[in-house]
Amino acid sequence: MPDDSARRNGIALTDRQRISWLRLIRSDNVGPATFRDLINHFGSAEAALSMLPELSRRGGSTRHIRIASVDEAERELETARRFGARFVGIGEPDYPYALRNLDAAPPLLAMKGHSHCCALPAVGIVGSRNASISGTKFAARLARDIGQAGYSIVSGLARGIDAAAHRASLQSGTIAAMAGGLDCPYPPENRDLLEEIWSGQGLAISEMPFGWEPRARDFPRRNRLIAGVALGVVVIEAAARSGSLITARLAAQAGRLVFAVPGSPLDPRCEGTNALLKNGAIVTTTSADVLEALAPLSQIDPFSRPAANEPPTESEREFIPSPSDQDRSSLVQALGPTPVEIDDVIRHTALAPQTVYLILLELDLAGRLHRHPGGLVSLAMGE
Structure with a gap:
Protein backbone atom coordinates (compact mmCIF):
# COMPACT_ATOMS: atom_id res chain seq x y z
CA MET A 1 0.00 0.00 0.00
CA PRO A 2 1.31 3.53 -0.71
CA ASP A 3 2.25 5.74 2.21
CA ASP A 4 0.05 8.67 3.25
CA SER A 5 1.99 11.25 1.26
CA ALA A 6 1.72 9.16 -1.92
CA ARG A 7 -1.98 8.64 -1.37
CA ARG A 8 -2.53 12.36 -0.75
CA ASN A 9 -0.82 13.24 -4.02
CA GLY A 10 -2.28 10.30 -5.91
CA ILE A 11 -0.41 7.79 -8.04
CA ALA A 12 0.07 8.58 -11.73
CA LEU A 13 -0.47 5.88 -14.32
CA THR A 14 2.35 5.10 -16.70
CA ASP A 15 1.67 5.55 -20.41
CA ARG A 16 1.55 1.77 -20.79
CA ARG A 26 -13.54 -0.04 -24.01
CA SER A 27 -13.79 -3.83 -24.47
CA ASP A 28 -17.11 -5.67 -24.73
CA ASN A 29 -19.13 -6.17 -21.54
CA VAL A 30 -16.59 -4.34 -19.34
CA GLY A 31 -18.25 -1.62 -17.29
CA PRO A 32 -16.81 0.18 -14.26
CA ALA A 33 -17.82 -2.53 -11.76
CA THR A 34 -16.43 -5.30 -13.99
CA PHE A 35 -13.24 -3.30 -14.53
CA ARG A 36 -12.78 -2.98 -10.77
CA ASP A 37 -13.31 -6.68 -10.17
CA LEU A 38 -10.97 -7.66 -12.99
CA ILE A 39 -8.18 -5.42 -11.69
CA ASN A 40 -8.68 -6.62 -8.13
CA HIS A 41 -8.62 -10.26 -9.21
CA PHE A 42 -5.84 -10.24 -11.80
CA GLY A 43 -3.74 -7.36 -10.47
CA SER A 44 -3.36 -5.36 -13.69
CA ALA A 45 -5.29 -4.37 -16.79
CA GLU A 46 -2.79 -6.21 -18.99
CA ALA A 47 -3.35 -9.47 -17.14
CA ALA A 48 -7.12 -8.98 -17.23
CA LEU A 49 -7.09 -8.32 -20.99
CA SER A 50 -5.33 -11.61 -21.60
CA MET A 51 -8.03 -13.45 -19.63
CA LEU A 52 -11.12 -11.89 -21.23
CA PRO A 53 -11.66 -14.55 -23.94
CA GLU A 54 -11.32 -17.42 -21.44
CA LEU A 55 -13.60 -15.79 -18.85
CA SER A 56 -16.24 -15.05 -21.49
CA ARG A 57 -16.12 -18.64 -22.73
CA ARG A 58 -16.43 -20.02 -19.21
CA GLY A 59 -19.42 -17.73 -18.64
CA GLY A 60 -21.28 -19.43 -21.49
CA SER A 61 -20.69 -17.07 -24.41
CA THR A 62 -20.40 -18.67 -27.83
CA ARG A 63 -19.35 -15.43 -29.50
CA HIS A 64 -15.90 -13.90 -29.73
CA ILE A 65 -15.54 -11.07 -27.22
CA ARG A 66 -14.27 -7.85 -28.79
CA ILE A 67 -11.16 -6.54 -27.05
CA ALA A 68 -10.08 -2.97 -27.80
CA SER A 69 -6.70 -2.96 -29.54
CA VAL A 70 -3.60 -1.00 -28.66
CA ASP A 71 -4.05 1.02 -31.87
CA GLU A 72 -7.62 1.93 -30.91
CA ALA A 73 -6.54 3.09 -27.46
CA GLU A 74 -3.61 5.08 -28.83
CA ARG A 75 -5.89 6.77 -31.39
CA GLU A 76 -8.35 7.78 -28.67
CA LEU A 77 -5.55 9.17 -26.51
CA GLU A 78 -4.24 11.12 -29.49
CA THR A 79 -7.76 12.43 -30.25
CA ALA A 80 -7.99 13.65 -26.67
CA ARG A 81 -4.58 15.32 -26.90
CA ARG A 82 -5.52 17.17 -30.09
CA PHE A 83 -8.77 18.25 -28.43
CA GLY A 84 -6.88 19.66 -25.46
CA ALA A 85 -8.21 16.95 -23.14
CA ARG A 86 -6.70 14.08 -21.16
CA PHE A 87 -7.71 10.78 -19.57
CA VAL A 88 -7.35 10.67 -15.79
CA GLY A 89 -7.38 7.41 -13.82
CA ILE A 90 -9.21 6.86 -10.56
CA GLY A 91 -6.10 6.87 -8.40
CA GLU A 92 -4.50 9.94 -9.97
CA PRO A 93 -4.31 13.38 -8.35
CA ASP A 94 -6.73 15.14 -10.73
CA TYR A 95 -9.52 12.57 -10.37
CA PRO A 96 -12.50 14.07 -8.44
CA TYR A 97 -11.92 12.83 -4.90
CA ALA A 98 -15.55 12.28 -3.89
CA LEU A 99 -16.15 10.25 -7.05
CA ARG A 100 -13.42 7.77 -6.06
CA ASN A 101 -15.62 6.32 -3.33
CA LEU A 102 -18.71 5.91 -5.52
CA ASP A 103 -19.83 2.36 -6.10
CA ALA A 104 -18.44 1.39 -9.52
CA ALA A 105 -16.78 4.75 -10.17
CA PRO A 106 -15.50 5.25 -13.74
CA PRO A 107 -11.90 4.01 -13.89
CA LEU A 108 -11.01 6.68 -16.46
CA LEU A 109 -12.47 10.13 -17.03
CA ALA A 110 -11.88 12.29 -20.08
CA MET A 111 -11.32 15.85 -18.85
CA LYS A 112 -10.89 19.25 -20.43
CA GLY A 113 -10.41 22.46 -18.50
CA HIS A 114 -9.10 23.35 -15.08
CA SER A 115 -8.62 20.38 -12.79
CA HIS A 116 -8.37 22.60 -9.69
CA CYS A 117 -12.17 22.25 -9.57
CA CYS A 118 -11.66 18.63 -8.53
CA ALA A 119 -9.69 19.72 -5.46
CA LEU A 120 -12.69 21.66 -4.15
CA PRO A 121 -15.69 20.08 -2.43
CA ALA A 122 -18.56 20.12 -4.93
CA VAL A 123 -22.30 20.77 -4.82
CA GLY A 124 -24.62 19.55 -7.56
CA ILE A 125 -27.41 21.82 -8.80
CA VAL A 126 -29.94 20.25 -11.17
CA GLY A 127 -33.51 20.84 -12.24
CA SER A 128 -35.99 21.46 -15.01
CA ARG A 129 -34.93 22.08 -18.58
CA ASN A 130 -38.13 24.08 -19.04
CA ALA A 131 -37.41 26.20 -15.98
CA SER A 132 -39.30 29.27 -14.88
CA ARG A 144 -22.97 32.06 -7.05
CA ASP A 145 -23.24 32.06 -3.25
CA ILE A 146 -22.10 28.44 -2.84
CA GLY A 147 -19.24 28.98 -5.29
CA GLN A 148 -18.04 32.04 -3.37
CA ALA A 149 -18.05 29.91 -0.22
CA GLY A 150 -15.34 27.68 -1.73
CA TYR A 151 -17.29 24.93 -3.49
CA SER A 152 -17.31 23.99 -7.15
CA ILE A 153 -20.70 23.62 -8.79
CA VAL A 154 -21.40 20.46 -10.77
CA SER A 155 -24.31 20.04 -13.18
CA GLY A 156 -25.23 18.38 -16.46
CA LEU A 157 -24.98 21.16 -19.10
CA ALA A 158 -28.71 20.88 -19.85
CA ARG A 159 -31.01 23.79 -20.62
CA GLY A 160 -32.70 25.69 -17.81
CA ILE A 161 -31.48 25.11 -14.26
CA ASP A 162 -28.23 23.38 -15.25
CA ALA A 163 -27.14 26.15 -17.61
CA ALA A 164 -28.03 28.87 -15.08
CA ALA A 165 -25.96 27.13 -12.37
CA HIS A 166 -22.96 26.74 -14.70
CA ARG A 167 -23.03 30.36 -15.87
CA ALA A 168 -23.25 31.71 -12.33
CA PRO A 185 -22.28 18.44 -26.05
CA TYR A 186 -26.01 18.09 -25.52
CA PRO A 187 -27.98 20.14 -26.25
CA PRO A 188 -25.85 21.40 -29.15
CA GLU A 189 -26.85 25.02 -28.47
CA ASN A 190 -24.90 24.85 -25.19
CA ARG A 191 -21.60 24.38 -27.01
CA ASP A 192 -20.74 28.05 -26.42
CA LEU A 193 -21.41 27.59 -22.71
CA PRO A 209 -15.48 7.90 -25.99
CA PHE A 210 -14.81 10.90 -28.20
CA GLY A 211 -17.39 11.12 -30.97
CA TRP A 212 -20.07 9.45 -28.83
CA GLU A 213 -23.46 11.10 -29.45
CA PRO A 214 -25.52 10.82 -26.25
CA ARG A 215 -28.55 8.53 -26.25
CA ALA A 216 -31.43 8.45 -23.78
CA ARG A 217 -29.84 5.68 -21.71
CA ASP A 218 -26.60 7.68 -21.35
CA PHE A 219 -28.17 10.45 -19.27
CA PRO A 220 -28.63 8.37 -16.09
CA ARG A 221 -24.91 7.58 -16.40
CA ARG A 222 -24.26 11.34 -16.59
CA ASN A 223 -26.52 11.85 -13.56
CA ARG A 224 -24.44 9.29 -11.67
CA LEU A 225 -21.35 11.40 -12.31
CA ILE A 226 -23.06 14.48 -10.87
CA ALA A 227 -24.16 12.55 -7.78
CA GLY A 228 -20.71 11.02 -7.34
CA VAL A 229 -18.67 14.21 -7.72
CA ALA A 230 -20.88 16.19 -5.32
CA LEU A 231 -21.15 16.03 -1.52
CA GLY A 232 -24.78 17.07 -1.90
CA VAL A 233 -27.27 17.71 -4.71
CA VAL A 234 -29.80 20.55 -4.85
CA VAL A 235 -32.91 19.95 -6.96
CA ILE A 236 -34.80 22.99 -8.29
CA GLU A 237 -38.06 22.59 -10.24
CA ALA A 238 -38.24 18.90 -11.11
CA ALA A 239 -41.37 17.33 -12.55
CA ALA A 240 -42.72 14.01 -11.32
CA ARG A 241 -40.75 11.97 -13.90
CA SER A 242 -37.75 14.28 -14.17
CA GLY A 243 -34.22 13.07 -14.76
CA SER A 244 -33.24 15.30 -11.85
CA LEU A 245 -35.05 12.88 -9.56
CA ILE A 246 -32.77 10.13 -10.87
CA THR A 247 -29.81 12.27 -9.83
CA ALA A 248 -31.37 12.78 -6.38
CA ARG A 249 -31.97 9.04 -5.98
CA LEU A 250 -28.42 8.19 -7.03
CA ALA A 251 -27.08 10.83 -4.65
CA ALA A 252 -29.04 9.37 -1.74
CA GLN A 253 -27.83 5.85 -2.62
CA ALA A 254 -24.25 7.13 -2.59
CA GLY A 255 -24.66 8.68 0.85
CA ARG A 256 -24.80 12.27 -0.41
CA LEU A 257 -27.16 14.88 1.01
CA VAL A 258 -30.24 15.73 -1.04
CA PHE A 259 -31.67 19.25 -0.99
CA ALA A 260 -34.91 20.40 -2.61
CA VAL A 261 -36.37 23.84 -3.23
CA PRO A 262 -40.11 23.97 -2.43
CA GLY A 263 -42.42 25.19 -5.17
CA SER A 264 -46.06 25.87 -5.86
CA PRO A 265 -48.27 22.77 -5.76
CA LEU A 266 -50.00 24.23 -8.83
CA ASP A 267 -46.79 24.13 -10.90
CA PRO A 268 -46.13 20.66 -12.40
CA ARG A 269 -42.43 21.58 -12.58
CA CYS A 270 -42.37 21.45 -8.77
CA GLU A 271 -44.18 18.17 -8.27
CA GLY A 272 -40.96 16.18 -8.04
CA THR A 273 -39.15 18.58 -5.71
CA ASN A 274 -42.14 18.75 -3.37
CA ALA A 275 -42.23 14.95 -3.32
CA LEU A 276 -38.53 14.90 -2.38
CA LEU A 277 -39.30 17.16 0.57
CA LYS A 278 -42.04 14.80 1.74
CA ASN A 279 -39.48 11.98 1.62
CA GLY A 280 -36.89 13.73 3.74
CA ALA A 281 -34.90 16.03 1.45
CA ILE A 282 -33.49 19.13 3.14
CA VAL A 283 -35.69 22.20 2.65
CA THR A 284 -33.66 24.78 0.74
CA THR A 285 -34.63 28.44 0.48
CA THR A 286 -31.19 30.04 0.85
CA SER A 287 -27.58 29.07 0.25
CA ALA A 288 -27.12 28.94 4.04
CA ASP A 289 -29.35 25.83 4.14
CA VAL A 290 -26.85 24.04 1.91
CA LEU A 291 -23.65 25.41 3.41
CA GLU A 292 -24.64 24.65 7.00
CA ALA A 293 -25.61 21.05 6.18
CA LEU A 294 -22.43 20.41 4.19
CA ALA A 295 -19.97 22.13 6.53
CA PRO A 296 -19.15 18.95 8.54
CA LEU A 297 -18.70 16.89 5.34
CA SER A 298 -16.44 19.39 3.59
CA GLN A 299 -13.97 19.20 6.50
CA ILE A 300 -13.35 15.46 6.00
CA ASP A 301 -9.94 14.64 4.57
CA PRO A 302 -10.76 13.09 1.19
CA PHE A 303 -7.55 11.05 1.26
CA SER A 304 -8.12 9.58 4.72
CA ARG A 305 -8.71 6.17 3.14
CA PRO A 306 -7.27 4.51 0.04
CA ALA A 307 -8.69 5.36 -3.34
CA ALA A 308 -11.19 2.84 -4.64
CA ASN A 309 -10.05 0.23 -7.15
CA GLU A 310 -6.52 0.08 -5.74
CA PRO A 311 -5.43 -3.44 -6.71
CA PRO A 312 -3.81 -5.72 -4.16
CA THR A 313 -0.11 -6.43 -4.46
CA GLU A 314 1.11 -9.76 -5.81
CA SER A 315 1.73 -10.99 -2.25
CA GLU A 316 -1.74 -9.91 -1.10
CA ARG A 317 -3.55 -11.79 -3.86
CA GLU A 318 -4.22 -15.42 -3.23
CA PHE A 319 -4.55 -18.07 -5.88
CA ILE A 320 -8.19 -18.84 -6.63
CA PRO A 321 -8.82 -22.04 -8.59
CA SER A 322 -11.21 -21.98 -11.53
CA PRO A 323 -14.79 -22.65 -10.36
CA SER A 324 -16.23 -26.05 -11.17
CA ASP A 325 -19.20 -26.55 -13.49
CA GLN A 326 -21.26 -27.48 -10.43
CA ASP A 327 -20.31 -24.18 -8.77
CA ARG A 328 -21.41 -22.28 -11.86
CA SER A 329 -24.66 -24.22 -12.09
CA SER A 330 -25.47 -23.55 -8.43
CA LEU A 331 -24.89 -19.83 -8.81
CA VAL A 332 -26.86 -19.48 -12.06
CA GLN A 333 -29.79 -21.34 -10.48
CA ALA A 334 -29.67 -18.97 -7.52
CA LEU A 335 -29.97 -15.92 -9.76
CA GLY A 336 -33.02 -14.66 -11.60
CA PRO A 337 -34.35 -11.46 -13.19
CA THR A 338 -34.86 -9.84 -9.76
CA PRO A 339 -31.79 -7.90 -8.52
CA VAL A 340 -30.21 -9.39 -5.39
CA GLU A 341 -27.28 -8.57 -3.14
CA ILE A 342 -24.08 -10.49 -3.77
CA ASP A 343 -23.82 -11.29 -0.06
CA ASP A 344 -27.19 -13.04 -0.32
CA VAL A 345 -25.89 -15.06 -3.27
CA ILE A 346 -22.87 -16.12 -1.21
CA ARG A 347 -25.04 -17.19 1.73
CA HIS A 348 -27.55 -19.01 -0.47
CA THR A 349 -24.98 -20.97 -2.49
CA ALA A 350 -22.49 -21.49 0.39
CA LEU A 351 -19.71 -20.87 -2.15
CA ALA A 352 -16.53 -19.03 -1.19
CA PRO A 353 -16.85 -15.27 -1.84
CA GLN A 354 -13.87 -15.35 -4.24
CA THR A 355 -15.55 -18.10 -6.24
CA LEU A 360 -20.10 -13.30 -11.71
CA LEU A 361 -17.19 -11.93 -13.74
CA GLU A 362 -17.53 -14.83 -16.18
CA LEU A 363 -21.27 -14.27 -16.55
CA ASP A 364 -20.77 -10.53 -16.93
CA LEU A 365 -18.21 -10.88 -19.70
CA ALA A 366 -20.46 -13.39 -21.46
CA GLY A 367 -23.29 -10.82 -21.44
CA ARG A 368 -25.40 -12.93 -19.07
CA LEU A 369 -25.37 -10.64 -16.02
CA HIS A 370 -26.97 -7.29 -15.24
CA ARG A 371 -25.44 -5.02 -12.62
CA HIS A 372 -27.68 -2.58 -10.72
CA PRO A 373 -27.12 0.40 -8.41
CA GLY A 374 -26.11 -0.54 -4.90
CA GLY A 375 -24.03 -3.50 -6.06
CA LEU A 376 -27.07 -5.67 -6.90
CA VAL A 377 -26.94 -8.26 -9.70
CA SER A 378 -29.47 -10.22 -11.74
CA LEU A 379 -29.38 -12.79 -14.51
CA ALA A 380 -29.98 -11.44 -18.01
CA MET A 381 -33.44 -12.27 -19.34
CA GLY A 382 -33.64 -15.48 -21.30
CA GLU A 383 -31.08 -17.25 -19.11
Missing part, protein backbone atom coordinates in the same frame (compact mmCIF):
# COMPACT_ATOMS: atom_id res chain seq x y z
CA GLN A 17 -0.94 1.42 -17.91
CA ARG A 18 -3.16 4.18 -19.33
CA ILE A 19 -3.33 2.41 -22.68
CA SER A 20 -4.16 -0.91 -20.99
CA TRP A 21 -6.82 0.71 -18.78
CA LEU A 22 -8.43 2.36 -21.80
CA ARG A 23 -8.36 -0.90 -23.76
CA LEU A 24 -10.01 -2.76 -20.89
CA ILE A 25 -12.83 -0.29 -20.26
CA ILE A 133 -37.71 32.71 -14.66
CA SER A 134 -37.75 32.53 -10.87
CA GLY A 135 -36.28 29.01 -10.95
CA THR A 136 -33.29 29.99 -13.11
CA LYS A 137 -32.77 33.15 -11.05
CA PHE A 138 -32.71 31.17 -7.82
CA ALA A 139 -30.38 28.54 -9.31
CA ALA A 140 -27.95 31.29 -10.35
CA ARG A 141 -28.07 32.93 -6.92
CA LEU A 142 -27.51 29.61 -5.19
CA ALA A 143 -24.60 28.66 -7.46
CA SER A 169 -20.21 29.71 -11.20
CA LEU A 170 -17.90 30.28 -14.17
CA GLN A 171 -15.56 32.41 -12.06
CA SER A 172 -15.58 30.31 -8.89
CA GLY A 173 -15.36 26.91 -10.59
CA THR A 174 -17.92 24.69 -12.30
CA ILE A 175 -17.88 21.08 -13.53
CA ALA A 176 -19.97 19.95 -16.50
CA ALA A 177 -20.73 16.22 -16.47
CA MET A 178 -21.51 15.10 -20.01
CA ALA A 179 -23.61 12.22 -21.34
CA GLY A 180 -21.69 11.94 -24.61
CA GLY A 181 -18.08 12.46 -25.57
CA LEU A 182 -16.42 15.74 -24.68
CA ASP A 183 -16.76 16.77 -28.32
CA CYS A 184 -20.50 16.01 -28.41
CA LEU A 194 -19.19 24.51 -22.69
CA GLU A 195 -16.36 26.47 -24.30
CA GLU A 196 -16.81 29.19 -21.67
CA ILE A 197 -16.55 26.53 -18.97
CA TRP A 198 -13.28 24.96 -20.04
CA SER A 199 -11.68 28.24 -21.15
CA GLY A 200 -12.61 29.90 -17.83
CA GLN A 201 -12.42 28.38 -14.36
CA GLY A 202 -14.35 25.24 -15.20
CA LEU A 203 -13.96 21.63 -16.23
CA ALA A 204 -15.84 19.18 -18.44
CA ILE A 205 -15.79 15.46 -17.67
CA SER A 206 -17.08 12.37 -19.47
CA GLU A 207 -16.57 8.62 -19.31
CA MET A 208 -17.72 8.14 -22.91
CA VAL A 356 -18.82 -16.18 -6.43
CA TYR A 357 -17.10 -13.02 -7.63
CA LEU A 358 -15.17 -14.93 -10.28
CA ILE A 359 -18.30 -16.65 -11.62
